[in-house]
Structure formats: C-alpha cells, structure tokens
Amino acid sequence: MDKEFAFNSDGLHRAVELMSRDFSSDQVLDLSNELPEIGMGSIAAMNSLAASILGGAARLGEATSFAHMDPPTPWITWAMTLWNASLNQNLLHPATAPAARQMEHRVVAWLAPFFGMNGGHMTPGSTVANLTALWSARECAGVTEVIASEASHLSIAKAAHILGLKYLSVPTDANGSMDAALLPTDLSKSVLVLTAGTTSTGAIDTLALAARAAWTHVDAAWAGPLRLSQYANLLDGIEAADSVAVSAHKWLFQPKESALVFFKNTEKSHAAISFGGAYLATPNVGVLGSHGATATALLATLLAWGHQGVAQRIEHCMSLARCLRDFVAADERLELYAEPQTGIVVWRPKDKNLFDKLLHQLPKGSTSTTSIAGGKWFRNVAANPSAEIDQFIATIQGVMAERVHG
Numbered sequence: 001m002d003k004e005f006a007f008n009s010d011g012l013h014r015a016v017e018l019m020s021r022d023f024s025s026d027q028v029l030d031l032s033n034e035l036p037e038i039g040m041g042s043i044a045a046m047n048s049l050a051a052s053i054l055g056g057a058a059r060l061g062e063a064t065s066f067a068h069m070d071p072p073t074p075w076i077t078w079a080m081t082l083w084n085a086s087l088n089q090n091l092l093h094p095a096t097a098p099a100a101r102q103m104e105h106r107v108v109a110w111l112a113p114f115f116g117m118n119g120g121h122m123t124p125g126s127t128v129a130n131l132t133a134l135w136s137a138r139e140c141a142g143v144t145e146v147i148a149s150e151a152s153h154l155s156i157a158k159a160a161h162i163l164g165l166k167y168l169s170v171p172t173d174a175n176g177s178m179d180a181a182l183l184p185t186d187l188s189k190s191v192l193v194l195t196a197g198t199t200s201t202g203a204i205d206t207l208a209l210a211a212r213a214a215w216t217h218v219d220a221a222w223a224g225p226l227r228l229s230q231y232a233n234l235l236d237g238i239e240a241a242d243s244v245a246v247s248a249h250k251w252l253f254q255p256k257e258s259a260l261v262f263f264k265n266t267e268k269s270h271a272a273i274s275f276g277g278a279y280l281a282t283p284n285v286g287v288l289g290s291h292g293a294t295a296t297a298l299l300a301t302l303l304a305w306g307h308q309g310v311a312q313r314i315e316h317c318m319s320l321a322r323c324l325r326d327f328v329a330a331d332e333r334l335e336l337y338a339e340p341q342t343g344i345v346v347w348r349p350k351d352k353n354l355f356d357k358l359l360h361q362l363p364k365g366s367t368s369t370t371s372i373a374g375g376k377w378f379r380n381v382a383a384n385p386s387a388e389i390d391q392f393i394a395t396i397q398g399v400m401a402e403r404v405h406g
C-alpha cells in the first residue's frame with residue numbers, strides 16, 4: 001500500500017500538537033509561482049504550512065470575537081471532520097456511505113419538525129439551500145417571480161437569476177423588515193421569500209405573510225436555530241412556509257460547509273428536483289452530485305449537547321447581544337439602529353467623526369460594519385458563546401472617555 005494513504009499516527013499527532021501551539025504572528029508563506037516539481041513530504045508540508053494556516057486565521061472563539069455570523073466550532077466537529085476526510089464517503093452512492101446516509105436522514109428528521117417541515121436534505125450552505133428551495137418552488141408551484149425584501153441575502157437574487165425567474169425587491173420598514181404594505185396583491189405566480197434574521201441587522205420579516213403566495217420560502221440561514229431555544233416564538237408562523245433554509249455553519253456551530261433545506265412536502269419537492277442516472281442506485285436529489293458526510297459532525301454535536309445544550313448556547317449568545325444593546329441604549333453618545341431581534345446589534349456613535357476612530361480602536365475581529373440607506377453602522381453578531389461582553393463594553397467606554405478627555 002502507498003504509505004501516503006495509510007494511517008499515520010505520528011503525522012496525525014503532529015497535526016494535533018501544532019493545533020495547540022500559539023502562532024501569534026500572521027506569517028505569510030512564501031509559495032513559489034510554479035507548481036513544485038518534487039514534493040517536500042507530508043510532515044514537511046504540514047510544518048511549513050502551520051504558521052500561515054493556524055496563525056493566519058481569525059480565532060472565532062476568542063473573547064473579542066463578536067463581528068460575524070461565523071461561530072467557533074466545538075472540538076467534536078473537528079474529530080468528525082477528520083474521520084470524514086479519511087473515509088471520503090460519497091452520499092450520492094448508498095454503497096459507499098450506508099451509515100452516513102442514515103445519519104443525514106436522522107439529523108434532518110430531528111430538526112425539520114422545529115420548522116413545521118417534514119424533511120429535506122443537507123447542502124453546503126444557505127446559498128445552495130435557497131437555490132434548491134426556489135428551484136423546487138418553480139417546479140412544484142409554477143412560479144415565475146421571486147419577491148423578497150431589499151434586505152434579503154444576495155443568494156435570493158442570485159437564485160432567481162440562475163432559475164430564470166423575475167426578481168422583485170420590496171422596500172423595508174424602519175426596523176429592516178419587509179414592508180408588507182408594499183407587497184403586490186396578486187402573488188399567485190410568485191414565490192415570496194421571507195427572511196428570518198437578515199444578514200445586515202438580523203431583522204425578521206412578518207412570518208404571518210407565509211401562505212399568501214403560491215410558494216413561501218423562509219430564509220432562516222441565521223436565525224433558524226432560535227427555533228430550538230426559548231426564543232422559538234420569534235419565528236412563529238414559519239411552519240406555514242413551503243420551504244425553509246437554515247445554515248448549520250452559523251448558529252448550530254458547525255464547520256463549513258453545512259446547511260439544511262427543509263420542505264413542507266418533501267416527497268413532492270424532492271421528486272421535482274431529482275435526476276436519475278443509469279449508474280445511480282437512488283436518484284440524485286437537489287443541486288449537488290457527490291457530497292460528503294457533513295451530517296456526521298452535526299449529528300455528533302446534537303448527540304453531545306442534546307437539544308438543551310444547543311438551546312443554552314444560543315440563549316447565552318442572545319444574552320450577550322442584549323447586554324450590548326442595553327449598554328448602547330443607555331449611553332446618550334451612542335445610537336441603536338433598531339431593537340435587535342436575533343442577536344445582531346447595529347449601532348454607532350452619534351458623533352459621525354468618532355466612527356472611524358472607534359472602529360480602529362476596537363479589538364480586531366470584534367466588530368463588522370454595514371451600510372444602511374447610505375449610513376455607516378457598526379454590527380456585532382453574537383455567534384460566539386465565549387465572547388466577553390463586559391470587556392468589549394469596557395473597551396468602547398475607554399475609547400469614548402479618551403475622546404471626551406482628549
């Protein structure tokens with residue numbers, strides 16, 4: 001057997017040992033322009049990449065990480081990802097992945113009922129989940145148009161473009177939710193996309209609008225996991241949708257690329273987006289052909305934490321966002337864009353001249369920015385249960401005080 005394909009205990013231990021080191025500098029690897037003619041060997045390749053890969057990445061579980069929808073991942077998912085890479089199963093072929101296919105079915109069966117759906121499948125992200133859902137809408141409901149709010153994720157307009165559907169963008173209200181008064185009255189040829197947790201501000205569209213159109217899809221990429229928490233009622237009405245997209249690599253703390261598309265009538269939806277092939281034992285459902293056993297990491301996390309463990313972590317994130325919201329609301333030098341709905345706090349100093357100064361003095365990776373109606377705002381996303389919110393607030397206070405005294 002070629003040794004490169006055999007279990008290598010020393011190599012794997014070395015990989016784990018490197019993970020535990022503190023590569024503080026972002027060392028950029030000096031790679032040659034040409035593909036190397038002779039390989040340096042696996043251990044040498046790993047050693048030479050360690051500082052750049054492990055040191056050159058943001059640490060999403062750090063106390064200061066509070067900027068993006070990208071969460072830290074629990075170690076159990078690192079173990080599952082390693083197993084997956086070693087097995088390289090293809091869930092397209094039941095023969096290569098009989099157990100992993102069952103695991104994907106089980107994970108979907110566990111989660112779909114939280115959204116009032118009866119099944120679905122995993123996708124490598126919500127861009128693909130949204131595309132898959134709108135594809136099914138076109139096939140099952142004969143829709144010719146996609147309607148979404150101007151705050152919807154770009155993947156919705158992208159899916160409409162790919163599918164040859166018209167795209168209508170509806171303005172938002174002062175909270176960043178779709179302004180329902182501006183919806184067309186005839187939705188008989190439309191798929192209405194409601195967002196549960198917009199990318200920019202975390203706003204939830206009025207989910208009571210579900211079922212008014214020929215097809216309703218809820219893009220719950222960000223806020224969908226709230227359904228497993230004490231905040232489930234924020235997404236009430238989602239169960240009337242025909243399809244739902246949820247990113248597991250956001251608030252379910254999974255490594256990329258992991259998401260789910262759920263359907264109200266999975267049998268019909270899957271049949272509409274399936275293709276057979278002479279060499280396939282079962283039809284190929286959805287956009288992807290070959291796909292891996294991403295489900296095993298999600299299954300392991302759900303087994304390890306249980307429903308309660310998932311809920312606790314999301315609820316803790318919500319409380320971090322609440323602390324920041326309370327601080328901003330109480331400080332008359334700062335303003336909130338709107339009441340945070342789903343763990344995303346959008347705020348800024350009232351003095352516009354302070355915006356850049358504050359941003360530059362906040363810890364790297366603590367804050368992102370967003371532009372709303374031409375105005376610049378700070379955006380904090382509570383995706384990291386280990387974020388130290390008191391420390392973050394103290395830093396903001398420090399910079400503001402410097403400004404007052406300086």
Ligand SMILES: Cc1ncc(COP(=O)(O)O)c(C=O)c1O
Pocket residue numbers: 069124125126127128130152153155195197198199219220221222247259
């Ligand atoms: C609301 C919403 N929908 C869809 C997506 C796309 O998801 P993904 O990046 O998993 O493809 C995002 C990503 O941020 C999002 O915020």
